[in-house]
Structures are given as structure tokens and as C-alpha cells.
Amino acid sequence: MSQELILTMDEIDAAEAEIIEALRAGERDRAVTAMVRRYQRFVFSVAMRQMNHLEDAQDITQEVLLRAARFVDGFQGQSSLQTWLYRITINQCRSEFRRRRIKSFFGIGTDEGEIDVASNAPLPSHHAEERDFDAYMQKVLATLPPKQRETFCLRFYDELSYGQISAITGTSQGALKANYHWAVKKIAEQLKNSEYYALWSSAHDAE
Amino acid sequence: MTPNDVQQELRDQLAGSSGAAADPVARRLDAHKQRRDAAIDSSTSTMPMHVQRALNARSRASSRRRLAPWAYAMSAAAAVVILFVQFAPQTTEPLDSHRDTTAVVGHGLQVTDNDVDVLVDELLRRNAQDRAAWTVTERDVDELLGEEGIDL
Numbered sequence: 001m002s003q004e005l006i007l008t009m010d011e012i013d014a015a016e017a018e019i020i021e022a023l024r025a026g027e028r029d030r031a032v033t034a035m036v037r038r039y040q041r042f043v044f045s046v047a048m049r050q051m052n053h054l055e056d057a058q059d060i061t062q063e064v065l066l067r068a069a070r071f072v073d074g075f076q077g078q079s080s081l082q083t084w085l086y087r088i089t090i091n092q093c094r095s096e097f098r099r100r101r102i103k104s105f106f107g108i109g110t111d112e113g114e115i116d117v118a119s120n121a122p123l124p125s126h127h128a129e130e131r132d133f134d135a136y137m138q139k140v141l142a143t144l145p146p147k148q149r150e151t152f153c154l155r156f157y158d159e160l161s162y163g164q165i166s167a168i169t170g171t172s173q174g175a176l177k178a179n180y181h182w183a184v185k186k187i188a189e190q191l192k193n194s195e196y197y198a199l200w201s202s203a204h205d206a207e
Numbered sequence: 208m209t210p211n212d213v214q215q216e217l218r219d220q221l222a223g224s225s226g227a228a229a230d231p232v233a234r235r236l237d238a239h240k241q242r243r244d245a246a247i248d249s250s251t252s253t254m255p256m257h258v259q260r261a262l263n264a265r266s267r268a269s270s271r272r273r274l275a276p277w278a279y280a281m282s283a284a285a286a287v288v289i290l291f292v293q294f295a296p297q298t299t300e301p302l303d304s305h306r307d308t309t310a311v312v313g314h315g316l317q318v319t320d321n322d323v324d325v326l327v328d329e330l331l332r333r334n335a336q337d338r339a340a341w342t343v344t345e346r347d348v349d350e351l352l353g354e355e356g357i358d359l
Binding site: 196 | 216232235236243250251257
């Protein structure tokens with residue numbers, strides 16, 4: 001493991017330290033509550049990216065947090081709790097996709113087996129234009145290579161440090177910065193060529 | 208609003224790659240992210256409650272599963288005890304029956320006890336006089352205990 005992959009103490013934030021401390025003190029309920037509050041958004045965000053469906057993401061998030069709560073006693077704090085949760089979430093999403101493929105193969109249940117990243121429903125927002133732009137952004141993200149997309153999402157949406165992303169993905173920080181750079185470049189190019197950019201420019205000129 | 212590290216990094220990256228076009232793109236991306244954050248907050252606001260409920264439900268189910276073998280074992284043991292009490296062969300006579308028997312035999316026992324004492328005294332007396340007279344004959348029994356006799 002390279003030096004870059006080792007988490008610094010600053011990156012193990014206070015909430016995670018509190019969870020580990022509560023676990024060591026045998027206060028399981030406090031640890032679980034703190035874990036849910038601290039990581040529910042992160043787990044949901046990852047699940048939403050994978051599932052591209054609001055209710056599915058909520059179900060996955062709940063299942064992941066439940067699993068984590070059941071097995072949190074065995075968590076030794078040797079790696080980041082966030083890394084652990086990320087892997088559980090990804091595995092849970094993959095299991096769900098597998099389950100759906102099997103159901104789809106045998107013609108059981110609904111026909112929502114394959115979900116295309118580009119065809120996902122946007123998160124609810126108030127205005128039609130914003131909703132359209134949010135959906136458009138999903139399509140833009142779907143055009144990125146998976147590593148660039150995940151790096152961009154973990155950095156931009158989830159606001160993780162490169163050290164944290166490195167611990168989660170097992171990629172060096174240098175490679176992550178390169179992935180992020182290319183992702184931003186591709187997003188910017190697509191946005192500049194989109195109908196939205198013309199609208200923004202005209203609005204900017206009017207101001 | 209002052210951009211945080213991530214927003215600033217995005218601005219820097221956009222400025223490097225897009226030049227003058229960076230600002231409107233950055234602002235829209237920031238707004239997009241804020242809407243996304245708000246939607247996530249809304250979607251996860253009740254998550255701790257759901258998780259806690261589900262944990263409690265699983266805990267109750269787990270307790271039931273742990274207790275089930277004990278409950279089965281206790282039920283089986285109770286059933287065995289009931290069957291044993293109900294159908295086990297009587298090793299002692301019922302109290303009433305015993306009392307009746309005593310009552311019937313009681314009269315005979317009283318007589319018999321006295322007769323046995325008399326018989327023993329007679330035998331001791333005979334033994335003291337003559338060792339050969341120790342033998343108890345049917346006649347002795349009939350004489351001493353009467354026709355009813357006693358099963359010695």
C-alpha cells in the first residue's frame with residue numbers, strides 16, 4: 001500500500017472517532033445512532049448513483065445501515081468506517097442488480113431489471129428548468145468513464161478528500177486528481193456545448 | 208457565500224480548462240449540487256427512525272428465535288410430566304383404598320397380633336422347658352390362632 005493510501009488522523013473525523021469510542025465503551029446504541037446520522041447521506045448518495053431510483057436508493061440505504069449496525073461490534077477502526085460502508089453499499093447494489101437480472105430472466109416481478117445510468121429519474125426539485133438541468137447532468141455524468149465519474153461524484157457531491165477517496169477506491173491520490181481533472185474538463189465541455197450554456201450567457205449579458 | 212475547498216477546486220479546474228466560461232458553469236453546478244443535497248436531506252430525514260425501528264423489530268425477532276428452543280423444550284418436558292402423572296403405573300395404593308384395606312384387615316390384625324404374642328410366649332415357654340418342643344405344628348397354630356389362622 002502506498003503512503004498516499006494511509007488515512008491521516010485529520011481525515012478520521014470527530015464523528016467517526018465518537019462512533020469508535022462508543023463501540024469500545026460498549027455503548028452500541030450510541031454508536032449506531034451516531035453512525036446512521038453521520039453516514040446516512042453518504043450511503044444514500046452512493047446508492048442513488050448506483051440505483052438511479054429514489055425508493056430503491058432509500059431501501060438500499062436502510063438495508064446497508066441495518067447491516068452495518070448489526071456488524072458494527074466487530075468494527076475495529078483499522079480502516080475508515082466510511083470505506084467500510086461504501087463497500088457494503090456497492091455490494092448491496094450489485095446484489096440488487098443480480099437479483100433483478102435473475103427475476104427478469106425468469107420473468108418474475110417487474111421489468112425494471114436493467115437501469116441505465118443515463119435514463120435515471122432526477123432527484124425532485126422545484127422548477128422545471130432546474131429539474132431538466134439536473135436530469136441533463138445525470139446524462140452528462142453517464143458519458144464519463146466509470147472511474148472518472150465515481151471520482152467526480154465522491155469529490156464534488158460527497159465532498160470527500162482525496163485521501164478518503166483513495167482509501168475507498170484503492171486508487172492513488174495522484175490518479176484520482178487526474179481523474180477529477182479529466183471529469184471536470186469533459187463536463188465543462190459538454191455544458192458549454194449545451195443549450196443551457198446559451199441561456200446562461202444571454203442571462204448574464206442581460207444582467 | 209464563500210466557496211468551500213471543493214467548490215474552489217472546481218472553479219480552479221474550470222478556469223484552467225474553460226477560461227472565461229468557468230463562472231456560469233461553476234455557479235450552475237453549485238446550484239445543482241445544493242438542490243441535490245436538499246433532496247438527499249429530504250430523502251434521508253426519517254432514516255434514523257426507520258433504521259431504529261427495523262433494528263428493534265429484528266432484535267425482537269432474534270429474541271424470539273433464541274427463546275423458541277427453550278420454549279419447545281419446556282413444553283416437551285411439561286408434556287412428559289403430564290403423561291407420566293396420568294399414565295404411570297401406581298406403585299402405591301390409593302389413600303382411600305389403603306384406608307379401606309386397613310379397616311378390613313385391621314380387626315384381623317389386632318386379633319392376630321395378640322395371637323402371635325401368645326404363640327411366641329408359648330414357644331418360648333416350651334423352649335425353656337424342652338428344646339425338642341420348639342417345633343410348631345399345624346395343631347399348635349390351630350389351637351392358638353383358631354380356625355381362621357394367620358399367614359405367617
